Amino acid sequence: AQSVTQLDSQVPVFEEAPVELRCNYSSSVSVYLFWYVQYPNQGLQLLLKYLSGSTLVESINGFEAEFNKSQTSFHLRKPSVHISDTAEYFCAVSESEGNEKLTFGTGTRLTIIP
Amino acid sequence: ETGVTQSPTHLIKTRGQQVTLRCSSQSGHNTVSWYQQALGQGPQFIFQYYREEENGRGNFPPRFSGLQFPNYSSELNVNALELDDSALYLCASSRQGRFNEQFFGPGTRLTVL
Numbered sequence: 534a535q536s537v538t539q540l541d542s543q544v545p546v547f548e549e550a551p552v553e554l555r556c557n558y559s560s561s562v563s564v565y566l567f568w569y570v571q572y573p574n575q576g577l578q579l580l581l582k583y584l585s586g587s588t589l590v591e592s593i594n595g596f597e598a599e600f601n602k603s604q605t606s607f608h609l610r611k612p613s614v615h616i617s618d619t620a621e622y623f624c625a626v627s628e629s630e631g632n633e634k635l636t637f638g639t640g641t642r643l644t645i646i647p
Numbered sequence: 648e649t650g651v652t653q654s655p656t657h658l659i660k661t662r663g664q665q666v667t668l669r670c671s672s673q674s675g676h677n678t679v680s681w682y683q684q685a686l687g688q689g690p691q692f693i694f695q696y697y698r699e700e701e702n703g704r705g706n707f708p709p710r711f712s713g714l715q716f717p718n719y720s721s722e723l724n725v726n727a728l729e730l731d732d733s734a735l736y737l738c739a740s741s742r743q744g745r746f747n748e749q750f751f752g753p754g755t756r757l758t759v760l
Contacts, residue, residue, distance in 0.1 A: 576754060635680075
């Protein structure tokens with residue numbers, strides 16, 4: 534069975550500083566990886582995804598994540614954060630094509646300090 | 648284009664009661680998935696519906712059941728509510744296919760007393 538570990542439940546970062554949110558997964562087969570963001574009182578929004586090809590994937594708002602198969606990781610990074618990045622971030626994994634069941638981590642709350 | 652909507656926003660029930668949560672999928676989407684997000688946890692997959700049939704289920708007991716209607720909207724029913732059923736219930740819609748993005752609704756907050 535697949536599982537996702539997000540070791541950091543909360544990450545406080547000063548505005549314009551870099552940030553890394555860690556995600557490790559466990560699976561016996563090939564996986565597909567996702568980062569979702571949840572702003573206060575809103576639903577989840579897809580931030581970026583890795584399905585195949587280049588191991589470095591980017592979002593339109595400056596986040597990037599790198600799939601590392603040997604370390605079973607998919608860490609999320611941003612070189613310079615803004616107040617608007619304050620949110621809960623969830624890493625998710627899926628093994629199957631077809632019903633696309635997502636297994637989520639417990640989330641990391643990113644707080645930006647002005 | 649209307650996004651995924653869920654109703655009601657909040658709900659309070661007592662232990663042993665039954666509850667129905669509703670989800671309207673985004674226009675053009677034919678697949679609906681339901682997730683339970685307990686406080687401080689990530690969402691957990693309950694089940695998915697495609698063309699009005701259950702298309703995959705997570706580790707939830709049979710008292711969690713669902714329906715999908717011809718217009719692709721969906722219901723989640725929970726019987727014999729337990730205190731641990733208190734959570735945010737999320738609905739996500741998508742087009743069936745290879746990892747087409749799932750679009751999530753804002754959720755229904757269920758409190759069981």
